Amino acid sequence: MSDTALLLEARDLAKRFDSVVALKAASLSVRAGEVHALMGANGAGKSTLVKILTGVFPADSGTIAIRGVNRSVGSPADARRSGIVSVYQDPALVPDLSVAQNMRLAKVPMEAVRERLSQLGIDDLDFDTFIRDLPYPTLRLIDLARALASEPDILLLDEITAALPADLSERVFQMVRRWREMGKSVIFISHRMAEVSALCDRATVLRDGSTVGVTDTTRGSEDRIVTLMLGAEVAAAETNALHQPAVQPIRPDGPSALEVRGLRYGHAVNDVSFRVNAGEVVGVAALEGQGQQELFDCLAGARRQDAGSILVAGRELDFRHPADAIRAGLVLVPANRMLALLQQRSIRENVALPAFRRPRAWGPIRMGAERRRVEDAVRRLQIDTRAESEVRRLSGGNQQKVVIARWLASGFKVLLCFDPTSGIDIGTKRQIYALVRELAATGASVLLFTSELPEIPLACDRAIVLFGGRIVGEIPASEADEVTLLRAAHGLSPRMQATP
Amino acid sequence: MNAPSGSGSEAASEPAPLATASGPLGRAFRRHPTLFGMPALLVAFLALTVAIHPEFGSFDAQSLAMGALPLAMAAAAQAVVVLSGGIDLSVGSVMAVANVLAATTMHDGSFGESLLLSVAIIVAGAAVGAVNGLIVVWTRIPDVVVTLTTGFIWGGVALLILEKPGGGAPDDFLNLGTGTFMTDWLPNSLIMVVAVVVAIWVPVFRSRVALLLYAVGSDRTAAFRSGVNIARTRVLAYIVGGLFSAVGGLSLTMITGIGSPLAGVYYTLSGLAAIVIGGVSLTGGRGGMVGPVIASFVLTLIPTDLIFLNIDPNYGQVIQGTLIVLVVMVGGFFALKRSRA
Numbered sequence: 062m063s064d065t066a067l068l069l070e071a072r073d074l075a076k077r078f079d080s081v082v083a084l085k086a087a088s089l090s091v092r093a094g095e096v097h098a099l100m101g102a103n104g105a106g107k108s109t110l111v112k113i114l115t116g117v118f119p120a121d122s123g124t125i126a127i128r129g130v131n132r133s134v135g136s137p138a139d140a141r142r143s144g145i146v147s148v149y150q151d152p153a154l155v156p157d158l159s160v161a162q163n164m165r166l167a168k169v170p171m172e173a174v175r176e177r178l179s180q181l182g183i184d185d186l187d188f189d190t191f192i193r194d195l196p197y198p199t200l201r202l203i204d205l206a207r208a209l210a211s212e213p214d215i216l217l218l219d220e221i222t223a224a225l226p227a228d229l230s231e232r233v234f235q236m237v238r239r240w241r242e243m244g245k246s247v248i249f250i251s252h253r254m255a256e257v258s259a260l261c262d263r264a265t266v267l268r269d270g271s272t273v274g275v276t277d278t279t280r281g282s283e284d285r286i287v288t289l290m291l292g293a294e295v296a297a298a299e300t301n302a303l304h305q306p307a308v309q310p311i312r313p314d315g316p317s318a319l320e321v322r323g324l325r326y327g328h329a330v331n332d333v334s335f336r337v338n339a340g341e342v343v344g345v346a347a348l349e350g351q352g353q354q355e356l357f358d359c360l361a362g363a364r365r366q367d368a369g370s371i372l373v374a375g376r377e378l379d380f381r382h383p384a385d386a387i388r389a390g391l392v393l394v395p396a397n398r399m400l401a402l403l404q405q406r407s408i409r410e411n412v413a414l415p416a417f418r419r420p421r422a423w424g425p426i427r428m429g430a431e432r433r434r435v436e437d438a439v440r441r442l443q444i445d446t447r448a449e450s451e452v453r454r455l456s457g458g459n460q461q462k463v464v465i466a467r468w469l470a471s472g473f474k475v476l477l478c479f480d481p482t483s484g485i486d487i488g489t490k491r492q493i494y495a496l497v498r499e500l501a502a503t504g505a506s507v508l509l510f511t512s513e514l515p516e517i518p519l520a521c522d523r524a525i526v527l528f529g530g531r532i533v534g535e536i537p538a539s540e541a542d543e544v545t546l547l548r549a550a551h552g553l554s555p556r557m558q559a560t561p
Numbered sequence: 562m563n564a565p566s567g568s569g570s571e572a573a574s575e576p577a578p579l580a581t582a583s584g585p586l587g588r589a590f591r592r593h594p595t596l597f598g599m600p601a602l603l604v605a606f607l608a609l610t611v612a613i614h615p616e617f618g619s620f621d622a623q624s625l626a627m628g629a630l631p632l633a634m635a636a637a638a639q640a641v642v643v644l645s646g647g648i649d650l651s652v653g654s655v656m657a658v659a660n661v662l663a664a665t666t667m668h669d670g671s672f673g674e675s676l677l678l679s680v681a682i683i684v685a686g687a688a689v690g691a692v693n694g695l696i697v698v699w700t701r702i703p704d705v706v707v708t709l710t711t712g713f714i715w716g717g718v719a720l721l722i723l724e725k726p727g728g729g730a731p732d733d734f735l736n737l738g739t740g741t742f743m744t745d746w747l748p749n750s751l752i753m754v755v756a757v758v759v760a761i762w763v764p765v766f767r768s769r770v771a772l773l774l775y776a777v778g779s780d781r782t783a784a785f786r787s788g789v790n791i792a793r794t795r796v797l798a799y800i801v802g803g804l805f806s807a808v809g810g811l812s813l814t815m816i817t818g819i820g821s822p823l824a825g826v827y828y829t830l831s832g833l834a835a836i837v838i839g840g841v842s843l844t845g846g847r848g849g850m851v852g853p854v855i856a857s858f859v860l861t862l863i864p865t866d867l868i869f870l871n872i873d874p875n876y877g878q879v880i881q882g883t884l885i886v887l888v889v890m891v892g893g894f895f896a897l898k899r900s901r902a
Contacts, residue, residue, distance in 0.1 A: 117786070138788035153786035157779035157846035158772070165769070166776050167787040 067129065068093045068246050069114075069145070069215055074123035075270075076109055081447070081454070083109040084120070085270035091215060094244045096237060098257045098278060101267035102290050102486040107250055108150075110267065111219055114248075115147040116140040127214075144214035148221055150484060152200040154207075156193035163192060164207060173210035174203075180239075181206060182232050198225050198349045205233065209240070216240060217248045222256060223484045226349035226512065227547055234260055252486050253513065254283045266290055287487065317375060318506035319391070319475045321360070324369035329355040331530040333369070337475060337506045342497055344521035344538075345510040346546045352530035353510045357479045360508070361393035362386030373474060387415060390474030394481045398460040401467075404453035408444065409435050411452050411463050415471040438466035443492065458489030465496065476500060478509040482516065494520040514546045526550055594895065595840030595852040602838075602888075603855050606862045614869040619745035621865075626748040627816045628861040630738060631656065633754045634809030635832030636839065636853035637762065638802040643836055645798035646778035646845030647697065647704040651712035652806050652832050655689050657719040657825025659810020664728030664820025672733035679734075683807045689715070690803020694796030712829065719822040726821040730814055738815025750816065754854060757808050762850045765801060774798055779846025834881060835860055838888045859884075 069091040076084040084106045091097045101107045113120045116134040124131055127143050134140045140147070154163050164171050171188070178186060181202050192200065201221060208216060218237070222230040237247050237260060249261055257264060261278045266289040274289040276282055319337040324330055329352040337343045347353045358364040360371060362380035370377050373389045380386045383393070392415075395401050402411050412435045439446060442462040445455070452463060461481055468476060478497070482490045497507050497520050509521060517524050518541045526534040526549040534549045611617045635652050642649040659682050667675040689711075696707045740749045765771050773794045776784040785791050813824055839856035841848030863884070864877035 115786075136788070136790075137786050138790075141788055147786075149786060151782075153783045155776040155779045155783045155787070155846070158775055162772055162775075163787065166772055166784070166789060 066092050068127065069248075070126040070129075071110075071114065072124050072126075074110065074113055074120045074125070076113060076118070076121050082270055084113070086272065087123075087267060087270065088272045089114075089248075089265050090275075091246045091248060093214075093246060094241055095262040096241050096247045096249055096260055098261040098264035099248055099250045099267070100257065100264050100286055100290055102488050105267040105290070105486075106270040107267055108219070109270075111147060111149075111217060111248075111250065114140065115145055115217060141211060141213070145217065146208045146211055146213035146215075147217035148201070148204050148208050148219065150220045150223065152192075152197075152204045154192045154200055154204060157191065159189050159191055160186065160195075160203060161188040163203075164188075164210075167207060167211070169207050169210045173212075174206050177206035177209045177236075178202065181236060182229075196350060198229055201225060202229065202233075205236070209236070213245070215246045215248060217250075219250045220252070220484050221249075222251060222253060223512075227514065227550075228348065230256075252484070252490070254286070254487065255515070257286070258283060268292065290487070318373070319360075319508065320372040320375075322370045322372070324356070324359060324371070325367045326352075326355045326359055326364060327367065329530050330359065330366070333527075333530070333532055335525050335532060335535075337508055339506055340501050340504045341523075342501045342507040342509060342521045344517040344524035344541070345508065345527060346514060346517055346524050346536075346541075346550050347510065347527035348550050349512075351527045351550075353527055354479070355530075356527070357393065357477055357508075357510065360386065360391055360475075360477055362391070363393075387471075387473075390472070392468040392471075392473040392476060394461070394464050394468070394476060394478045396480035396483045398457060398464060401464045402452045402460060405451055407450050408439065408446060408452060408455075408463055408466075412438055412467045412470050415467060434470045435466075438470040441469065442466050442496065458485040458493075461485060461493065462489070465493070473505065475506045475508060478507060478511075480510055480512050483512060490516075514550070515543050517541050517546060593849065595849065599839060599852045599855040599859075603859055606859050606866075610862055610866050610869070613866055619741075622746055623739075623741065623748040623750070625858065625861055625865065626751040626754070627739060628865070629858045630750040630754055630812045630816060631809045631828060632831055632835060632857035632861060633854045634757065634805050634812055635828035636835035636857045637758060637850060638805035638809065639832040640836045640839070640841050640848065640850055640853045641762075641765075641774070641805065642704075642798050642802040643841055643843060644778045644845060644848060645774045645795055646781060647694075647795060647798060648708065648833075648843070649690075649693065649799065649802050649806075650705060650708040650829055651689075651693060651715055652802070652809070653825040653827060653829035654712040654715035654719065655686060655803065655806040655825070656810040656813060656828055657822055658689075658715050658722070659686055659807045660813040660825055661719050661723035661728065661820035661822050663730060663811050663814040665723055667730040667734060667814070668728050670731060672731045675731050675734040679811055682811060683804060686803040686805075686807020686810070687800045688803070690799040690801070690806070691796060693803070694799030697799070698792040698795055716822075716826065719825070723820050723822050726819050726824075728820040729818060735815050735818050738812055750812070753812065757805070758850060758854060761801065761804055761808075766850070770794075770797065775846055777845075831857075831860060834885055837885055 067090050069089070071087065071089045074084055074087045087106055087110050089099065089110065099107055099110065112118055114125065114134065116136045116139045119133070119135065125134060126132065132143055134143060134145070155166065158166065161171060164174050183199065183202055205221065221233055225233065237249070240247055249257070251257055258278050264276050264278045264286055265272055266274045266276065266286060268290060276285055276289070316339045317336050318339045322334050324333040333356060335343070345353055355364060359366045362383040362385050365381065371380065372378070373391060378385070378389050403414070409432065413431050442465060444462045444466060445459050452460060455463065482493055485493070494516065497509065501507060511517060518538045521538050521541070523535060523537045524541050524546065525532050526536065526546070528550060536545060536549065614621070635656060638652045639649055662682055663678065666678050670678065693708055693711055696702065696711070697704050700707070736749065738750050738753065741747055742749055742752055773789055776787065776789055777791055777794045781791055809828065810825065814820060817824065835856040836848065836853040837843065838859065839848065839852030839854070841853060860881060863880055864874050867874050867877050867880070
């Protein structure tokens with residue numbers, strides 16, 4: 062293909078924030094009618110590149126050409142006029158406005174949005190509903206529909222499938238393919254390698270702020286991409302980990318660490334009972350909105366169940382506040398790291414925070430002891446501490462590690478992980494799952510919900526399946542392949558029907 | 562797919578009888594609780610006042626409207642800025658400047674001249690608002706800091722213009738605030754409140770500008786990504802706020818007949834109180850204009866009632882504070898009920 066067919070060509074973009082270099086020499090060329098993956102580990106500079114392309118902030122140097130003409134993209138509105146529209150990782154919808162008002166705000170024709178939404182499988186959305194009252198996956202689809210309605214030449218999808226249930230992800234993929242058939246281009250950012258090889262034509266790989274390679278994404282290119290992303294040596298180690306699910310024999314008769322009996326919360330959780338033994342990792346498999354959020358909230362003390370009981374180490378407990386759950390040893394790692402961390406404070410303060418909950422910890426802080434404990438946890442989790450003075454400047458993966466480090470430093474019995482790897486790069490994901498296994502090996506228990514079903518056999522001993530607020534199945538890790546889990550999560554029988 | 566079921570269960574669990582009503586009324590109630598709650602609160606307070614003071618007459622109605630007029634303007638000024646995600650602590654000082662400017666320049670003038678001067682002062686108010694907004698946007702210093710300091714400056718300017726209470730304005734001009742229209746029961750000051758709010762807020766509300774204001778106040782990042790010019794919108798909010806503040810200062814001249822460099826200061830915080838009672842979220846993006854304006858009447862009634870009851874009016878502050886807490890608590894309680902549904 063000749064260069065004239067290039068829809069977008071970004072050359073040698075560089076950007077620094079104070080002393081931190083976010084981009085060194087990022088280049089990206091996108092042909093008309095292709096789905097182009099943008100890959101890179103956390104902190105490689107993907108988000109920065111996306112923000113420059115969509116006019117959130119300008120590059121320090123480098124050029125952006127659209128259809129061969131150099132352009133400066135000064136604002137999102139500017140980018141839109143140039144034909145670049147982005148769906149960001151967090152929905153760009155204003156919570157206190159209705160759906161219709163949000164569309165008017167972006168000057169997008171309402172009918173086109175309605176049409177795109179129905180193509181995405183949402184026919185009955187009331188456009189007068191406030192954005193704040195809608196569930197997250199719906200917001201992502203509305204955001205996508207709005208982006209499509211302005212008929213962009215280049216659609217930028219940043220982690221669109223993160224936290225989307227499998228059925229909705231599939232609809233998004235169909236839409237992306239349709240977009241490509243119309244001769245338009247899509248820049249697709251995802252940490253899920255399977256999606257990339259199934260959907261994308263080519264991939265540009267970033268490492269440490271520079272473009273390190275452009276490659277076709279045919280089947281079997283995964284290893285090459287991982288090598289590019291991580292650098293040769295790290296990649297060798299990672300690929301090994303990739304092919305070695307860390308399943309260990311379960312100890313079914315171990316002491317019970319957490320037991321839930323007949324738990325009910327509104328209509329969301331119905332008569333849920335299960336048990337997590339000491340040293341066991343139990344996965345929770347569920348499509349979006351099957352009650353997993355409410356279940357985890359009840360266990361973490363953020364909501365109070367209507368009926369049923371929670372037993373920790375055999376003792377029935379009544380949580381009125383997350384502090385009660387934490388005291389009992391039930392600690393939460395939420396999907397949204399913003400909710401768990403003090404964004405403007407240092408790693409040290411964030412990790413040490415729960416240690417100050419007891420009155421005897423009041424009074425002067427023993428800085429020496431605190432620093433040792435924090436450093437211990439930071440080292441164990443390999444947290445990148447270059448930007449330690451403010452947690453909000455860390456990458457998503459490192460932020461998630463800080464949340465886990467906090468509980469490591471303060472001690473816990475059961476770690477409640479709610480989609481801990483959403484929006485995290487593949488390398489850090491593996492680290493987090495290896496860590497989960499390591500914790501279990503030392504006798505801690507983990508309850509893990511993940512929206513990425515293939516991860517369940519990698520990290521868990523067994524999985525419970527939630528559907529419509531009830532437990533509809535329990536699957537040992539050895540049988541928990543994606544197909545089985547997906548069928549179960551849809552409320553179908555776990556085993557494949559024999560097909561004639 | 563998810564939306565309709567969500568709003569359905571919300572309706573079912575709402576405890577208030579009005580809210581379970583289906584149709585547009587029930588819906589409007591759920592979406593804008595203060596639009597119904599505030600008039601109810603005002604009626605309750607009026608009923609209380611009449612109960613305490615059965616001889617409540619047209620004169621009392623006039624003093625209520627006169628007392629509420631500048632407060633309503635301060636509340637409106639604050640509401641616009643807070644809706645857009647800012648806060649303006651210079652409202653009272655700007656009112657004071659407008660007040661003393663009017664009282665000194667109009668002193669020996671005719672009615673016509675006083676009207677022309679009013680227009681000039683209102684334009685000046687908008688300019689002052691623009692300065693606040695531009696400083697906030699350009700320097701990125703927090704709104705609280707900028708408007709607190711500009712508030713000090715304008716407070717000083719008011720003293721420079723008029724050292725001690727004095728000055729005046731033509732009787733016809735004063736009559737705009739103190740007189741009545743047709744009947745003794747329809748004070749001009751009440752008409753002023755309605756007319757000014759309609760003249761300034763309705764054009765904003767009916768246009769795209771309101772959408773921008775609410776969007777910027779609700780989620781600046783999302784608004785920016787939707788293509789909204791954040792800086793321009795925020796400056797615009799301060800300009801509209803400045804318009805209301807200037808009218809507030811003029812109305813002070815009308816109802817007191819003089820200029821007083823220190824009279825305005827009180828209105829910064831009472832204006833804030835009025836918007837909180839009136840259902841405007843201090844974090845921006847939520848609320849409206851009707852709530853704060855009605856709330857300023859409620860806040861004016863409290864000290865009046867205390868006088869009728871022969872209670873030390875200084876208790877007014879205590880009762881006003883208690884009321885704010887109660888109203889915010891009730892609002893929070895309903896929000897909690899909804900989120901549990």
